[in-house]
Amino acid sequence: MKNDRILLAHGGGGQLGNELIEKYFLPLLGNPILNKLNDQGIFEVNSTKLAFTTDSYVITPIFFPGGNIGELAVYGTVNDLSMGGARPLYLSLGLIIEEGFPMEDLKKIIHSIKRAALESEVKIITGDTKVVNKGGVDGIYINTAGIGIVQVDQNISADNVRVGDRVIVSGYLGDHGIAIMSEREGLIFNNPIQSDSAPLNKLVCTMLQTKVKIHAMRDPTRGGLASSLNEFAKKSKVGIVIEEEKLPIRGEVKEACEILGIDPLYVANEGKLVAVVERVRADDLLQAIKGNSLGKMAGIIGEATDSHRGKVIMKTKIGTTKVVDMAVGEQLPRIC
């Protein structure tokens, strides 16, 4: 019996997770907002457009180089709102804590949530704490949901990419996933890799001010850049062609990927975005992104094409092309 039980891969950003959504969730729970499968649902109340999103964080270890589960839970939800062109306003905070969890660690996490909320200019206005018996949860899990106000009259959606659009990434790929994996595997580098965990709302605000048309945008977390681009290609029915030599990846991350046998295109990021934007003004937008401290290493890495519709193709450094598939499962479980 194939798939009569939930597998770790069902929770990844890849194909099995999508199957779960498309076979079980959408047929029962679907509606025009949910069906878009964007990182946020956008709705209108009294002519005000709002965005709503949620994520649970089950990362292990909960403290890692460059951050911890608390700030990740704030930034992740701030970023999911930002990816819809919304300004994040309010967050909810749901904690599930294991009996016996050290109070000192909880304090550190709450401090970190406070700092992250201040930095992102969001307020936590509702919350819930559950404590479960030992073994009922691995330390602490955090759910945040968030509400933001959509301030632009743009349709930023995975199904809105057009042929000719340029693909921009805002900086180095793979830092978060590799920081976590290195920690788990006990890899030691001269310059330890830090998570890129950061709030993207101010960067997005800068981008929106340029008035350059952004057609689709994601923060490529679980499943990495490959999964975000595959979603765009599938939903928008365009091809996406990227160039390997234009991908911004740190040398240390490349090395670690080789040691660990994983592909940086599938590694989670927590402070990066990928935007697919109108061709004619893509360079203007790139300059604006580079002017933000989180966007210094941004670059145009490819474009949407009429050929290869529904697929992502990479031109390699050695001049060949290869298909960049949607990940099947998740290379790195519990990465966020």
Add this chain to the structure above:
Amino acid sequence: MKNDRILLAHGGGGQLGNELIEKYFLPLLGNPILNKLNDQGIFEVNSTKLAFTTDSYVITPIFFPGGNIGELAVYGTVNDLSMGGARPLYLSLGLIIEEGFPMEDLKKIIHSIKRAALESEVKIITGDTKVVNKGGVDGIYINTAGIGIVQVDQNISADNVRVGDRVIVSGYLGDHGIAIMSEREGLIFNNPIQSDSAPLNKLVCTMLQTKVKIHAMRDPTRGGLASSLNEFAKKSKVGIVIEEEKLPIRGEVKEACEILGIDPLYVANEGKLVAVVERVRADDLLQAIKGNSLGKMAGIIGEATDSHRGKVIMKTKIGTTKVVDMAVGEQLPRIC
């Protein structure tokens, strides 16, 4: 070292949970909305008043007499919005599932979520699924957050009870908690007790239409009626006096409470509300509640007083009075 680790009781609706909130959460995360500690945060965007709430559901067993974790997660959040006088509109759905969880059970839960959302007239517009390794979670936990629109210009808040107000409960107390406990303990009754899990939004809508002033309202879940009333008494700085003989409690629930050695005042409900309302029109409101199928057994059980400020007092059937304290912890862990 007292309390250097999280205890099960920190997750209850009682005193230790409140300490956690007041000592660790509010000093760091506090703001005028969160500080009210209502079941929902209420905010305004472009002159529209919205309510926002969240809850995680970690109930065991996940299937129980009268319901399952799926509908509970929908109704619970619908009810938390309703308690602020809001009409629930949209829900988020965050699943944390254990590797190996049976797909059939997941399907049942999703079906149940669908039915509950239809019944409550809410749409799920955003979601997230995490799968964790075996032992990382006990089966499945669900977080829902919800957004509603506040349609009345009433201040329904735990700190708004006034001396003279009447206390109304909408029906039988303790059904949910006792259904769960009986299931866990293998108690067998002639008429098995069912959870009262139900959406209260339509009942609240009926109540608001009467225009009777509701000063405070809660669905007494974790910690039961005793905890809700204690919160009202403390935040509003009034006494609350209730009469034991007026409390609607099923015979079977009383029996089970005696066998299990627990007090029905502290037992969780999932389809009941307690409202503290203006004295002069309390009877009008009671009649309206009784006209709703979920309110048939409603009754006025007490009032807010000038004496015993900050405390809840019960006049017993034998003519004595006793203090009804806030629960210290939780009699029934993982009841929701």
